[in-house]
Every structure is written in structure tokens, then in C-alpha cells.
Amino acid sequence: MNIEEFIEKFAFAIEADPASLAPETNYKQLPQWDSLNTLSIIAMTDADYGITLSGQAINDARTIADLWAVVSGKAQA
Amino acid sequence: MTNPVAGVAIRAIASAVPTRVARTMDYDYLSPEERARFQKATGIAERHIVHAGQCASDLCIASALRALEHLGWEPDSISALILITQTADQPVPATSISIQHKLGLPQSCIAFDVNLGCSSYPYGLAIVSSMMLTLGIPRALLLIGDVSSLTCAVHDKSAWPLFGDAGSATALELDEQASPMFFDLMSDGAGKDAIIIPRGGLASRRPPGDGPVEQETDRDGVTRRPDQLILRGADIFGFAISKVPPSIQRVMEAANTSAELIDFLVLHQANKMINDTIAKKTGFSGDKVPSSLDRYGNTSSASIPVTLCANAEHFSVKQSSTLLCGFGVGLSWASALVSLEPGTVIPGIESDHVY
Numbered sequence: 001m002n003i004e005e006f007i008e009k010f011a012f013a014i015e016a017d018p019a020s021l022a023p024e025t026n027y028k029q030l031p032q033w034d035s036l037n038t039l040s041i042i043a044m045t046d047a048d049y050g051i052t053l054s055g056q057a058i059n060d061a062r063t064i065a066d067l068w069a070v071v072s073g074k075a076q077a
Numbered sequence: 078m079t080n081p082v083a084g085v086a087i088r089a090i091a092s093a094v095p096t097r098v099a100r101t102m103d104y105d106y107l108s109p110e111e112r113a114r115f116q117k118a119t120g121i122a123e124r125h126i127v128h129a130g131q132c133a134s135d136l137c138i139a140s141a142l143r144a145l146e147h148l149g150w151e152p153d154s155i156s157a158l159i160l161i162t163q164t165a166d167q168p169v170p171a172t173s174i175s176i177q178h179k180l181g182l183p184q185s186c187i188a189f190d191v192n193l194g195c196s197s198y199p200y201g202l203a204i205v206s207s208m209m210l211t212l213g214i215p216r217a218l219l220l221i222g223d224v225s226s227l228t229c230a231v232h233d234k235s236a237w238p239l240f241g242d243a244g245s246a247t248a249l250e251l252d253e254q255a256s257p258m259f260f261d262l263m264s265d266g267a268g269k270d271a272i273i274i275p276r277g278g279l280a281s282r283r284p285p286g287d288g289p290v291e292q293e294t295d296r297d298g299v300t301r302r303p304d305q306l307i308l309r310g311a312d313i314f315g316f317a318i319s320k321v322p323p324s325i326q327r328v329m330e331a332a333n334t335s336a337e338l339i340d341f342l343v344l345h346q347a348n349k350m351i352n353d354t355i356a357k358k359t360g361f362s363g364d365k366v367p368s369s370l371d372r373y374g375n376t377s378s379a380s381i382p383v384t385l386c387a388n389a390e391h392f393s394v395k396q397s398s399t400l401l402c403g404f405g406v407g408l409s410w411a412s413a414l415v416s417l418e419p420g421t422v423i424p425g426i427e428s429d430h431v432y
Contacts, residue, residue: 034114036118039311039350042311046354052319053315055314
């Protein structure tokens with residue numbers, strides 16, 4: 001469980017090229033980002049990490065690293 | 078977990094939608110690319126929506142008449158009529174009582190409304206069947222329907238393109254031979270803001286007669302009248318995929334059965350992503366999970382009967398062990414495991430009739 005793996009899953013969920021994403025990517029500024037991507041990310045963290053993110057959590061986080069901190073924090077709790 | 082209910086049979090399930098069709102590909106507030114993406118993710122190609130003047134009660138009455146005709150039941154043999162809707166004809170009196178009169182049911186018929194949304198069908202079966210057994214009611218009608226198109230702002234991309242209008246009727250009868258029904262009935266009011274019409278009731282301290290209705294911009298950026306529906310899709314999504322699968326598991330455990338032994342899982346038609354996730358997590362293969370999203374969208378409280386009726390041919394051959402599960406506004410969610418005799422599910426009808 002590391003951020004590289006998370007970025008790969010994140011990219012797959014929003015149908016982006018993993019190479020185009022980095023920990024510091026501000027994902028809500030991506031050209032293809034929309035509310036359906038929020039649902040894809042919730043589905044991904046549920047399936048792959050067993051964690052239910054709120055829409056608010058995805059909205060509050062800025063970068064992929066921020067969101068990974070939420071997911072990895074919850075996964076350890 | 079509640080007790081199973083044994084001794085009540087589901088005799089007929091009918092549903093009705095209006096004839097007018099609204100297509101995702103014609104929705105002005107999304108670009109052509111967004112429409113395609115929306116349709117792929119939600120599974121919704123079109124929905125049926127009412128013309129001005131037609132109510133949820135009209136769609137329920139059309140369904141009830143179809144069910145009574147199918148069964149050859151006389152109106153005066155019905156001793157209870159329960160309507161579940163969140164789009165009643167008026168705040169007071171209860172719409173079910175008007176329907177008792179319009180259907181020509183006797184004055185000795187029990188009639189009342191219940192305010193629930195997407196969880197209505199399992200809840201309704203539990204309410205009506207347990208009441209029939211306790212009070213000794215031989216025959217009852219459970220009517221469920223909503224005209225959600227009238228509650229949403231047309232420009233609200235998070236709600237308008239999802240919802241279709243529909244009504245339904247389920248006819249039940251006391252029968253000692255009937256297979257037991259198993260229920261799991263849940264509530265979580267902490268999630269009340271996930272789907273809400275914020276104004277118009279008394280808690281807002283701004284009843285609609287109290288001055289002009291002004292538009293308000295919500296934190297989701299959409300401007301609406303305060304008596305229009307707000308749907309926070311991401312929060313509902315998280316709720317649905319985390320809370321609904323355990324409810325399905327509990328009802329299967331109570332009945333000592335499993336996904337392999339159940340013929341069909343009929344889910345509330347929220348959107349394709351939610352329903353695929355729930356089916357996968359509970360071990361149901363796609364061919365056991367019929368859908369009506371493509372043609373009817375999210376038909377709110379009526380979605381389970383609408384989906385049954387849209388797939389009536391699957392239920393016409395043999396007795397089907399069927400798990401029904403609704404979830405949404407409240408938050409409220411519920412599962413029911415029932416046995417449907419062949420011929421119980423009547424193909425859906427279209428009606429623009431105003432009764």
C-alpha cells in the first residue's frame with residue numbers, strides 16, 4: 001500500500017494516463033474532472049481499500065497526496 | 078432483524094408511466110460529450126415524465142385498475158389501501174383517501190399515506206402484510222409512486238436527467254399457503270441532507286405562503302427554488318455501496334439462503350455504477366439483476382415494481398425467489414426476500430389519464 005499504487009488506481013478510475021498524474025497533481029483542475037469522477041473515486045477506494053470516502057472529503061482535498069493521506073489514514077484506523 | 082411474515086401472498090404487481098419521453102441525448106444543459114458520458118455511467122438513456130396536471134396518484138390508480146382487472150377482483154373486496162409517495166396531490170388530506178373514493182373502494186377500507194422514497198417497496202410490503210395478518214384484512218392494495226420531475230429544477234444537472242415518473246400497484250391477499258417474506262428495514266436520519274427538499278415544511282420556518290419564493294444557490298453551485306430537490310450524489314453513492322450490501326446479506330442470512338439460490342435481485346434503480354457495485358459485492362451475477370434504468374431512469378419509490386414489470390417475461394415461467402432492495406432519501410434502506418408466483422408480474426403500461 002503506497003502512493004504509487006494509489007495513483008495508478010486513481011488514474012484507472014478516472015480513465016487517465018497514470019504518467020500524467022503525480023502526488024502533487026491538483027486533480028479537480030484536470031480537464032476531464034467532473035462529478036462522475038467523484039463517484040469513480042469513491043467506488044475505487046471502496047473496492048480496493050475498503051474505505052467509504054464522502055463527497056466532501058474528495059472536494060476538500062486538493063492534491064492526490066492529500067487524498068492518499070485521508071485514505072491511508074482511514075485504512076490504518 | 079424483524080420476524081418473517083408468513084401467510085400473505087403477492088397476487089399482482091402492475092406499474093404505469095406517462096407516454097412523454099425525455100432523452101438524455103436531448104438534454105440542453107449538458108454538452109454532447111457530457112451526455113454520452115452521463116448515459117454510460119448512469120445507464121439512463123431516457124425517462125418518462127408527466128405533462129402538467131398528471132399526478133403520482135393518477136399513475137398509481139392506472140396501475141391499480143390494471144391489477145384489479147388482471148385478478149378479476151371487485152373493488153368492494155379491498156379492505157386496505159396504503160399509498161407511499163413523496164409527491165402527494167396536496168399536503169392535506171392524505172392522497173390515499175381520495176384514491177379510495179376514485180377507485181370505488183368501500184368506506185370500510187383502511188386508507189393512509191406513508192412518506193418514504195427509494196426504500197418504499199420493501200417497507201410497504203412489511204407494513205401492509207403485517208397489518209393484514211394482525212387485523213385480518215383479506216385483500217389490500219399497496220400503491221407506490223412519485224412524479225419526481227415536478228420536484229427538480231430543469232437546469233439541475235445533478236438531479237433532473239436522473240429521474241423518471243411512475244406509479245405502481247401491488248395486490249396482496251391473505252393465504253395460509255403463501256411463502257414467508259423476510260425483511261431488513263433500516264434508517265439513518267444523520268444523512269437527511271443527502272437528498273432533501275429543504276423548504277415548504279414547517280422546520281424551515283419559511284412556509285411557502287410566507288412571502289415570495291426566492292432562488293437560492295446551494296453549496297453545490299446550483300441555483301434552485303427552495304421547494305426544489307437537492308441531491309448530493311457523491312454522498313448517496315458512498316452510503317449505497319457501503320450500507321446496502323450488508324442489508325442484502327442480513328436478509329439472506331435470516332432466510333438461510335444465498336445469492337446462488339436466489340433467482341433475482343431487484344434493486345432500486347439509482348444509477349448503473351451503484352447497482353453494478355452492489356450486485357458485485359453481494360455475489361449476484363449480472364443476469365440475475367434486471368434493470369429498467371435505460372428506458373425509465375430513476376423512478377424513485379416506484380423503481381422496484383417498474384423494474385419487475387419492465388422484465389415481466391423473466392417472472393412468467395416459474396416461481397421466482399426474489400430479493401428486493403430499496404435505498405435512498407432519509408436515509409432509509411430496506412431489503413425483502415419474497416417468492417413470486419408466475420404471472421404475478423404484469424407488463425408495465427403507459428397512461429396519461431387524469432382521474
